[in-house]
Amino acid sequence: MWQRFQTLLLLICAGLLVSMFSADMCYVMVPETADPGAELTRFAIKFVNRSQFIIFTFVTMALSVIAIFYYKARILQIRICIINILLLIAYQIWILVYFFEFKRIYTFTIPAIFPIVCVILLLIAIRYIWRDESEVIAYNIIRKNKKNGKIKKYQNETGHEKNS
Numbered sequence: 001m002w003q004r005f006q007t008l009l010l011l012i013c014a015g016l017l018v019s020m021f022s023a024d025m026c027y028v029m030v031p032e033t034a035d036p037g038a039e040l041t042r043f044a045i046k047f048v049n050r051s052q053f054i055i056f057t058f059v060t061m062a063l064s065v066i067a068i069f070y071y072k073a074r075i076l077q078i079r080i081c082i083i084n085i086l087l088l089i090a091y092q093i094w095i096l097v098y099f100f101e102f103k104r105i106y107t108f109t110i111p112a113i114f115p116i117v118c119v120i121l122l123l124i125a126i127r128y129i130w131r132d133e134s135e136v137i138a139y140n141i142i143r144k145n146k147k148n149g150k151i152k153k154y155q156n157e158t159g160h161e162k163n164s
Helices: 005-019 051-069 074-102 110-148
Strands: 024-031 040-046 153-155 161-163
Touching: 005 051, 005 110, 024 074, 024 110, 051 074, 051 110, 074 110
Parallel strands: none
Antiparallel strands: 024 040, 153 161
16 A cells, blocks of 8 residues: 555645644735834634635545545445545636735745645545556456457467467
8 A cells, every 4th residue: 555656645645734734825924013124923813713615624634544544345436536536626726716806915835836836746646546446457368268268379380378
């Protein structure tokens, strides 16, 4: 399970989403006084300050972790990843709505794009999961045909086996 590349991608995605629990979504620097040389105070909005972002972050992180443990049921793992992708796209759209609403006041941070990074990681993971599933399907077809006697092996003059 842990040696597969798609497991690593799902784990990175879950890690990015967990990091959003402690990250700032956006911030603003406000001077303490009206003086031009006054110190600036930073006010930030964290992802955990908004309940809808907490829910999205927790659900998508949980789906990433659940997908890791369904490594034997690859089709189900792909379906979980697709559901996660759809939720992450909705999450990123919601963050963009906040961005366009507050772009004059707040500066958005790098973790605000983590959902779209996770979408890319999940798409790559789906590709590798499907590759594993197609290998298993091909192996089962070959094994079934060998068992039924449809594939006969013979040796040519050089001694190598060939499938007919």
